[in-house]
Amino acid sequence: MFLDYNPDDLDVTISELLVATSDAADPDLPAAVPQVLKLLRTRLNMDVAFVSQITEGRRTIKAVDSAADFSAVQPGRSDPVEESWCQWVIEGRLPEAIKDAGPLVAAGRAPNPGFPIGTHLSTPVRLSGGEIYGTLCCFSRGVQADVDIGRLRYTADLLASRLTLDPGKR
Numbered sequence: 001m002f003l004d005y006n007p008d009d010l011d012v013t014i015s016e017l018l019v020a021t022s023d024a025a026d027p028d029l030p031a032a033v034p035q036v037l038k039l040l041r042t043r044l045n046m047d048v049a050f051v052s053q054i055t056e057g058r059r060t061i062k063a064v065d066s067a068a069d070f071s072a073v074q075p076g077r078s079d080p081v082e083e084s085w086c087q088w089v090i091e092g093r094l095p096e097a098i099k100d101a102g103p104l105v106a107a108g109r110a111p112n113p114g115f116p117i118g119t120h121l122s123t124p125v126r127l128s129g130g131e132i133y134g135t136l137c138c139f140s141r142g143v144q145a146d147v148d149i150g151r152l153r154y155t156a157d158l159l160a161s162r163l164t165l166d167p168g169k170r
Contacts, residue, residue: 033159037065040155041138044121044148048073049138051125051159052086059084059134070141072115083111086135089122096123097149101139119144125156125163133163 033051041049050064050073060078081087088094094110098120104110105117122137136156 033063034065036155036159037063040152041065041067044138044151045144046119046121046138046140048140049136051134051136052084053134054081054084054087054090054132057081059086062134070115072113085111085113085117085120086122086137089135089137090124090132094120094122096153097121097147099147100143102143116141118142119147121147121149121152123149123153123156125160127160127163133160 037049037051041047047067047070048064051062052059053062054060057080058078059081061073061075064073064075066073085094088110089096094104098104101110101117101120105112117139118141120137120139122135124135125133127133136152136159138152
């Protein structure tokens, strides 16, 4: 008997969603990604959660879930990688977990997105061959007391596994 299994646990729910589904509204991603983003955003108490893809010098938002009062990040939005926090995290110029990003932006040590970012979490979605698909990110406009980069990494790994199994979804 597995005593650690809790069907309400976020990691279990995310795993079941990403493993059990195969079709997607966005042909590049598993269908469950919007549900997974909503779960992450609400459970981590963030304003935005999204998946980005990095290709040909651009970061493109592939899927997003946002708080009802915040619509600055939309699917399809594309930026030069040099202007994206995603690329800076991939390169190691920014850490994966930032409790209070405001001072970094104010000091010019992070790109200014044009809206406030307090707590920021971002981790690469790395495919099995080592190739970077993009990132899984979430942020809040305010500062969060607890940040859980481990949960984001776990989800990014599951997503990468799924994208590796379905190479047509890239």
